[in-house]
Amino acid sequence: MLEIFTMPFMQRAIVVAICISVITPLIGNTIVLKRLSAIGDALSHSGLAGVAIGLCFGFNPIMTAVVFSIISALIIEYIRSRFSNYSEMATAVVLSFGVGIAAVFSGFIKNAASFGSFLFGSIVAISQTELITVVILAIFVLAILLFLYRELLYTAFDEESAQLSGVPVRSVNLIFTILTAIVVSIAARTVGALVISSLMVIPVACAMLVSKSYKQNMIFSVVFALLFTISGLGVTAFYDLKPGGTIVLIGIAVLILLIFVRKKE
Amino acid sequence: MSILSVKDLSFDYPDKSILHRLTFSIDKGDFLCIAGTNGTGKSTLLKLILNILRPLEGSISLLGKSSVNFSEYDKIAYVSQKATSFNRDFPATVEEIVSLGLYKKNSFFKRESKKEREQKIDEVLKKVGLTEYKKKKVGLLSGGQQQRVFIAKALISQPEIIFLDEPTVGIDVSAVDSICCLLGDLNKAGLTIVMVTHDISSVLYHSTKILILNEAGGGKLMDSEKFNSKPIFAHFSHGGHNA
Numbered sequence: 001m002l003e004i005f006t007m008p009f010m011q012r013a014i015v016v017a018i019c020i021s022v023i024t025p026l027i028g029n030t031i032v033l034k035r036l037s038a039i040g041d042a043l044s045h046s047g048l049a050g051v052a053i054g055l056c057f058g059f060n061p062i063m064t065a066v067v068f069s070i071i072s073a074l075i076i077e078y079i080r081s082r083f084s085n086y087s088e089m090a091t092a093v094v095l096s097f098g099v100g101i102a103a104v105f106s107g108f109i110k111n112a113a114s115f116g117s118f119l120f121g122s123i124v125a126i127s128q129t130e131l132i133t134v135v136i137l138a139i140f141v142l143a144i145l146l147f148l149y150r151e152l153l154y155t156a157f158d159e160e161s162a163q164l165s166g167v168p169v170r171s172v173n174l175i176f177t178i179l180t181a182i183v184v185s186i187a188a189r190t191v192g193a194l195v196i197s198s199l200m201v202i203p204v205a206c207a208m209l210v211s212k213s214y215k216q217n218m219i220f221s222v223v224f225a226l227l228f229t230i231s232g233l234g235v236t237a238f239y240d241l242k243p244g245g246t247i248v249l250i251g252i253a254v255l256i257l258l259i260f261v262r263k264k265e
Numbered sequence: 266m267s268i269l270s271v272k273d274l275s276f277d278y279p280d281k282s283i284l285h286r287l288t289f290s291i292d293k294g295d296f297l298c299i300a301g302t303n304g305t306g307k308s309t310l311l312k313l314i315l316n317i318l319r320p321l322e323g324s325i326s327l328l329g330k331s332s333v334n335f336s337e338y339d340k341i342a343y344v345s346q347k348a349t350s351f352n353r354d355f356p357a358t359v360e361e362i363v364s365l366g367l368y369k370k371n372s373f374f375k376r377e378s379k380k381e382r383e384q385k386i387d388e389v390l391k392k393v394g395l396t397e398y399k400k401k402k403v404g405l406l407s408g409g410q411q412q413r414v415f416i417a418k419a420l421i422s423q424p425e426i427i428f429l430d431e432p433t434v435g436i437d438v439s440a441v442d443s444i445c446c447l448l449g450d451l452n453k454a455g456l457t458i459v460m461v462t463h464d465i466s467s468v469l470y471h472s473t474k475i476l477i478l479n480e481a482g483g484g485k486l487m488d489s490e491k492f493n494s495k496p497i498f499a500h501f502s503h504g505g506h507n508a
Contacts, residue, residue: 163317166339215361
């Protein structure tokens with residue numbers, strides 16, 4: 001029964017799942033604390049537009065998704081700086097733009113199943129090249145997130161005070177948004193573009209219910225994400241379900257359980 | 266020696282004129298209380314001094330340097346109004362938030378050791394009376410205790426001057442009193458304090474100077490002792506324009 005885990009496609013899926021489970025909640029921590037949860041949705045839809053363009057013109061879809069998401073992230077930052085009191089407008093504009101482009105270009109893709117695998121994730125679809133791309137990008141994102149640990153905590157706590165303490169707030173925000181775009185794009189293949197924002201938020205929400213510090217929150221959110229993703233992939237392999245949906249539903253179940261347990265305490 | 270000097274300062278928002286040719290100065294060791302009714306520009310004045318906003322006209326000198334080119338951020342500290350609406354679910358401990366105050370003293374190549382950092386945190390928490398709360402989540406503390414945490418974060422970098430924007434908003438009366446006493450003690454120990462407040466009576470005893478901003482965009486600076494000799498409401502009329 002466990003033979004499936006010795007198969008190369010499953011091993012590739014597990015490596016990618018581990019990479020994503022480490023970096024996604026780390027990004028999610030800042031996103032949740034800054035109350036920007038919708039940004040994940042906006043960038044994942046932009047990533048989808050990048051995937052559609054990549055598949056249409058024969059480029060690596062993960063790379064086109066990364067490029068498209070980064071451009072969208074820059075547009076979000078620009079709109080947020082122009083309309084600081086209406087920053088949520090930026091995510092709505094970019095989300096609609098991404099959906100529009102994805103819808104138009106998806107009509108020209110010869111292999112519709114390939115595009116569908118990015119919507120809800122697909123463990124069998126990960127190639128050796130994509131595995132290497134994801135691992136390299138994940139290491140890059142992790143290194144920058146650890147380097148900016150204090151800056152991200154400070155800006156999440158209070159941007160004004162951070163600025164007066166010499167934190168380059170605008171640069172930190174810009175780098176962070178670009179990292180979010182990269183993470184969303186590379187995670188689309190495993191959990192799917194439509195559910196990636198859930199993987200950013202749910203492990204963090206679970207961690208917030210049990211952690212006693214910011215550092216613990218980061219660690220616990222990664223542990224929860226690993227738990228959801230690996231168990232989700234296991235269930236997927238045995239019951240032939242869509243991985244994205246399965247992972248998110250496991251996460252939601254754990255979150256409800258934790259809320260219930262904490263309420264009882 | 267003047268530590269903060271404001272000259273002919275004017276500032277407008279697109280829909281409203283806030284400050285008009287405001288002039289005043291304070292010395293090292295002063296405890297200035299900036300007061301006024303809503304919309305007179307108390308917080309705006311603080312943001313102009315800290316270079317978060319740019320003045321329309323006039324000049325500001327902080328620690329002997331123009332605020333426009335000011336770069337000695339390790340010598341000043343700021344407790345923002347935002348801190349008073351702190352998200353209770355924010356998953357950070359007292360220790361983690363206070364240590365953020367050391368950011369300006371550090372660089373990538375120069376950071377204090379963990380032991381040094383712990384020592385500084387312990388010292389400053391003792392100063393604000395929160396030693397036993399070091400490992401607690403900030404969100405679990407009362408409003409008054411949270412404000413002490415934010416003051417500790419500001420103090421840990423050993424600034425020469427500290428700016429506070431409405432630090433007593435949203436906390437109970439006894440906590441207001443203890444925060445004002447804490448600020449009074451810090452001032453007696455030599456720290457220059459600039460504090461915006463709408464609750465002038467609670468801090469009056471501890472302050473050395475009061476700047477009353479009026480709706481015409483001007484302000485009146487006076488010694489706290491002088492202020493005490495008249496009923497409070499008498500100072501909020503459209504009287505004197507500038508100090």
